């Protein structure tokens with residue numbers, strides 16, 4: 405049974421195993437998953453995944469955004485599956501074969517999440533990369549197309565902006581997982597930092613998000629444990 409805290413993914417956006425260890429000890433019992441990105445994984449390797457698994461029930465979201473030939477991605481996904489990570493990210497922009505290879509490699513041991521279009525990519529970037537005008541003038545159309553392809557390839561879900569969740573659920577079905585960054589609790593003053601479009605935890609779960617990536621509102625709070633608990637309560641209330 406999914407608890408409110410299980411919706412929370414805390415990104416370990418730090419550069420050392422020691423610094424990560426501080427947050428792992430602090431938050432293991434307050435959140436559902438830790439996100440390990442390229443910086444930390446390149447620095448620490450699989451040891452960081454073991455640290456998280458040893459600390460408690462929180463799972464690992466390995467955010468490596470793989471993009472390579474299908475065979476290489478398949479082998480990498482197999483290795484991630486063997487480490488027992490809950491989710492692994494793969495770019496959707498290459499080919500259906502690459503997504504299918506990731507799913508095959510994972511052998512059901514880790515869920516593959518597609519990265520549709522990075523939020524740092526603008527409509528101009530899409531046009532200058534040579535995409536058809538329909539995508540250059542409407543990036544959401546490209547997000548929808550790639551989400552549908554990820555679903556067809558057997559991915560468990562996608563990472564998307566909160567504003568795209570409803571569209572993704574319509575295109576791919578309610579069971580297709582949507583992981584949403586850009587979350588800012590109202591009590592934190594809705595500071596946007598460098599996120600351009602933000603939603604509160606309650607808005608995000610009501611929109612259908614299955615997991616919320618929440619970094620700075622927890623990390624920079626005076627009491628990160630209390631911040632995580634307050635967010636869990638907000639999610640609980642929103643879920644009724």
Ligand code: C5P
Pocket residue numbers: 415417439441522523524563585586587597599617618619620621
């Ligand atoms: O909550 P906060 O803005 O601090 O979260 C930042 C984290 O969310 C980083 O790990 C970043 O990679 C991730 N992220 C993001 N925007 C996206 C996708 C992921 O901020 N579109």
